[in-house]
Amino acid sequence: MPEPIIIGTVALDFIETPFGKVENALGGSACYASIAASFFSKPGIMSIIGKDFPNEHIEFLKSRQINIDGITTGEKTFKWQGFYEFDMNEAKTLKTELNSLESYSVAVPESYKDAKYVFLANIDPEQQLKVINTLNNPELIVMDTMNFWIDIKKEQLLETIKKAHILILNDGEARQLFGTPNLVKAARIALKLVSKAVIIKKGEHGALLFTDSKHFNAPGYPLENIKDPTGCGDCFGGAFTGFLTKTNDVSEENMRKAVIYGSVVASLNAEGFSIENLKKINIKDIEKRYNEFKELRDF
Amino acid sequence: MPEPIIIGTVALDFIETPFGKVENALGGSACYASIAASFFSKPGIMSIIGKDFPNEHIEFLKSRQINIDGITTGEKTFKWQGFYEFDMNEAKTLKTELNSLESYSVAVPESYKDAKYVFLANIDPEQQLKVINTLNNPELIVMDTMNFWIDIKKEQLLETIKKAHILILNDGEARQLFGTPNLVKAARIALKLVSKAVIIKKGEHGALLFTDSKHFNAPGYPLENIKDPTGCGDCFGGAFTGFLTKTNDVSEENMRKAVIYGSVVASLNAEGFSIENLKKINIKDIEKRYNEFKELRDF
Numbered sequence: 318m319p320e321p322i323i324i325g326t327v328a329l330d331f332i333e334t335p336f337g338k339v340e341n342a343l344g345g346s347a348c349y350a351s352i353a354a355s356f357f358s359k360p361g362i363m364s365i366i367g368k369d370f371p372n373e374h375i376e377f378l379k380s381r382q383i384n385i386d387g388i389t390t391g392e393k394t395f396k397w398q399g400f401y402e403f404d405m406n407e408a409k410t411l412k413t414e415l416n417s418l419e420s421y422s423v424a425v426p427e428s429y430k431d432a433k434y435v436f437l438a439n440i441d442p443e444q445q446l447k448v449i450n451t452l453n454n455p456e457l458i459v460m461d462t463m464n465f466w467i468d469i470k471k472e473q474l475l476e477t478i479k480k481a482h483i484l485i486l487n488d489g490e491a492r493q494l495f496g497t498p499n500l501v502k503a504a505r506i507a508l509k510l511v512s513k514a515v516i517i518k519k520g521e522h523g524a525l526l527f528t529d530s531k532h533f534n535a536p537g538y539p540l541e542n543i544k545d546p547t548g549c550g551d552c553f554g555g556a557f558t559g560f561l562t563k564t565n566d567v568s569e570e571n572m573r574k575a576v577i578y579g580s581v582v583a584s585l586n587a588e589g590f591s592i593e594n595l596k597k598i599n600i601k602d603i604e605k606r607y608n609e610f611k612e613l614r615d616f
Numbered sequence: 617m618p619e620p621i622i623i624g625t626v627a628l629d630f631i632e633t634p635f636g637k638v639e640n641a642l643g644g645s646a647c648y649a650s651i652a653a654s655f656f657s658k659p660g661i662m663s664i665i666g667k668d669f670p671n672e673h674i675e676f677l678k679s680r681q682i683n684i685d686g687i688t689t690g691e692k693t694f695k696w697q698g699f700y701e702f703d704m705n706e707a708k709t710l711k712t713e714l715n716s717l718e719s720y721s722v723a724v725p726e727s728y729k730d731a732k733y734v735f736l737a738n739i740d741p742e743q744q745l746k747v748i749n750t751l752n753n754p755e756l757i758v759m760d761t762m763n764f765w766i767d768i769k770k771e772q773l774l775e776t777i778k779k780a781h782i783l784i785l786n787d788g789e790a791r792q793l794f795g796t797p798n799l800v801k802a803a804r805i806a807l808k809l810v811s812k813a814v815i816i817k818k819g820e821h822g823a824l825l826f827t828d829s830k831h832f833n834a835p836g837y838p839l840e841n842i843k844d845p846t847g848c849g850d851c852f853g854g855a856f857t858g859f860l861t862k863t864n865d866v867s868e869e870n871m872r873k874a875v876i877y878g879s880v881v882a883s884l885n886a887e888g889f890s891i892e893n894l895k896k897i898n899i900k901d902i903e904k905r906y907n908e909f910k911e912l913r914d915f
Contacts, residue, residue: 405797498702500820501840521799522821525838534912536833539824541800573915613833614913616872 319361319384321459321558322429323351324448325438325551326418327364327388331398332591334405336544342591343374344397346438346461349548350555352595353582354436355381356603357559361429363387363448364440365421367394377596386426391417405543425451436558438551439463442470442477449480457513457567459483461554467494475510482513483572485554491517500525501532514572516557518550526576528569535576536614538584538606545590549583552595556582581606618660618683620758620857621728622650623747624737624850625717626663626687630697631890633704635843641890642673643696645737645760648847649854651894652881653735654680655902656858660728662686662747663739664720666693676895685725690716704842724750735857737850738762741769741776748779756812756866758782760853766793774809781812782871784853790816799824800831813871815856817849825875827868834875835913837883837905844889848882851894855881880905 325347331340347364354360361384368390378385393416399408423444433456437445442462449458460481466474467490474494478484484507488500495503500517504527507515517525523537557579561567564574581603588594624646630639646663653659660683667689677684692715698707722743732755736744741761748757759780765773766789773793777783783806787799794802799816803826806814816824822836856878860866863874880902887893 498704499840499842501838505840519821522818523833523835532838532912533915534822534835534838535915536822536835536913539800539831539833541798541804543798570915577915611915613831614835616832616834616876616910616913 318428318431319359320432321354321358321434321436321562322361322363322387322432323347323354323436323438323555323558324363324387324423324445325350325440326395327362327366327370328395328397329370330547330591331396331412332545332547333400334545334590335401337590339591341371343377344548344591345395346440346548346551348378349551349586349592349595350436350438351378351383352381352592353552353555353586354559354562355383356556356582356600357563357578359384360555360559361385361387361426361432363423363425363429365389365391365395365417367392367417370394387424387429389424391421393417399547401546405546408547423447433457434558434562435459436554437461437477437481438554442466442474446473446477446480449477457482457558457561459485459554459558461485461550462490464490464493478507478510481511483516484511485516485518485557487518487520487550513567516576518553524553524576524580526572528572531569533569533573533576535573535580536610538580538610539613540584540587543587546587547591549587552586553579553583577607577610578603581610617727617730618658619731620653620657620733620735620861621660621662621686621731621747622646622653622735622737622854622857623662623686623722623744624649624739625694626661626665626669627694627696628669629846629890630695631844631846632699633844633889634700634702636889638890640670642676643846643890644694645739645847645850647677648850648885648891648894649735649737650677650682651680651891652851652854652885653858653861654682655855655881655899656862656877658683659854659858660684660686660725660731662722662724662728664688664690664694664716666691666716669693686723686728688723690720692716698846700845704845707846722746732756733857733861734758735853736760736776736780737853741765741773745772745776745779748776756781756857756860758784758853758857760784760849761789763789763792777806777809780810782815783810783813784815784817784856786817786819786849812866815875817852823852823875823879825871827871830868832868832872832875834872834879835909837879837909838912839883839886842886845886846890848886851885852878852882876906876909877902880909
């Protein structure tokens, strides 16, 4: 059985940054997340593509031992076109073609239904909820989202969050969703909805892990040369859930490690264009940077 | 001999936040810095006040064993009026009355001239430089500044930075002064000017310490109830320099500890209005929070 199972988008990305440009690149939250998870475990994806989806991308996912039984095929693949300006902090969307994603209704393969570890990457919260309701006995549901869904489907989003164990969101989304500029207060509110933990991603400033009794502050990695931050948040969630799946341990202590592995894979991803760096790195590169994270926060 | 010796402003503050209001409060970079340093050592201040300066404030500084021989008296005390909005991130200045600060020329007391440890808190860089040039044999010059001086005295500021050993500035100032959005790149440029280290303060996101070979990422403390962030940056620099003075050890390892002590005192300061919390706390409170910083970073 593939684990973790991951629902999210599969996209063809058109990205431009001050350092390069790419067209029809493999992208989407489920792809970044499952590639990141594949360093630790053998994930399975649920998503939709179109008839125009290049076979090489499918072959690549398979080569990473990512199970694609949960991918269905519609007419045209979801396309995202965006760019980053000099400060590289925020993606500016130029164009979004939802295409087959618009009418997507997830079908969870039989072979996924006993999965214990689940990552709901960024996608319509109603589809995330459908996955939760279809599974037999999920033990850990980790959930990501984005501001888009807070804007247009807040009620359904909160409904889904209530069924998740761990909520991941970035600082701006946390402030927006819970109506406070104070991240500690936002986390307290979120902890009333989810049963286990809340993770607030802060980009270059690291990430915060809140559980009922404890707080963990993960450092950001000092990137001198960011090439393309696309997919960093998805990598974080995928690697986080992949590491927990591999270790089968969701103690607070082990979640701290998982947050660092998430940060490690995200930072490595940002140093390459599109998924190019994810294609190059291996678990040794990840362990090396994990140790660098230890060193840079030691006092 | 008082140490560290500290130059900066002494002000009467008029502050308003969503949580309170205060008038004629003891403020200014030299006051916050010297009070923070006084938890570790016996600092001396160089600054100027006016005849209108309340005697109780002088008595308070003396009660903290802060040497005030370097304070001269002009006509009227520097006054700053500011407020913070809901997000508490940035002080908005309503009114600045420079008063006697406008024509201030620092006079370094004889008893200060052999000081080894020096903190140049935020003030006109020409006065900071004058202090450096007057001292006999300073071993560690730590220097702070603010965007105001980058705007109007950039050349003099850079001249002064070149004579400092450690430069402290916040992320916005680092980006502005060194013309790059990337903090690692900004730090690399700064390290060509100062001989020892660069510290970039990031408010709630912690602080970064860069030396030639290493990088340290200090966490921010998760403050649920910020009352008034006035003086936090000055507290950081004062406690940082005070701790180095006390331990007489400027190794990279000990500077990491000093960064945490700086963050500790700054975070305690933000939990009270004006200097009220600095008046209440003692070294035990500081050590307790230092240990909390350790805990929230462990993985």
